[in-house]
Amino acid sequence: MKYLLAILTALVISNIALSQDKLISIGLGTGIYSLDGKINNLKVSGLGPNLNINVYYNYTLNWSFGFEGNLNATTLEYPFPKKGTDYESFLAYTLDFNIKIRYYLGTTRVRPHLGIGIGYYRSQFSFITFSYDDESIEVPFSTINSVNFSPEVGVNFGFFQLVFKTDIVPNIFSSEEGSYLFTNYTIRANININFVKRENHL
16 A cells, blocks of 8 residues: 555656646546526526546647537526426536647746637526426426637646636527527636656757
8 A cells, every 4th residue: 555655646746747848638627617698688697517628739838739628517597487486497518629729827837827719519408497386397498509719717736727717608599499698617626647758848
């Protein structure tokens, strides 16, 4: 057990010390996701969990290019009840894939970064009606597909990373369900594995 802990400690220290010198970074993370927006001009909002996976190519010590995927889930409530119900809400599952560019400020092991991305956004809604007799009915409501824009800021501590990002989803029109406008906010923590040593420092 002591040998295993020693090996793991050595790997972590090595990853922190050499993360700037690696060409490839693969990260896994989780955090808190907030969705704010409008459905047919009615304001909706909700909180839920976020799961993230990312792969980046560190072109230089300051510039990285990569791919990110995010899975989110939340419950959105209507701002007012309909006649004959206590209240109504949506279950919302969102999935987005982005191509991103990051710029790291400085070359120290602890450093902030700025990022911008563009990609594909998909959200699946289910319509939930909660009645007075405590029964609920789930009805498939709508699927949204759109382009999203994803700016972010973060702080890097070697293999550990904190990120705050937004997903801006433009107004979408559906012939059946109406119009939608969303902005998502995510705060998450990532653990990154860095490998493939850089031949020279750019």
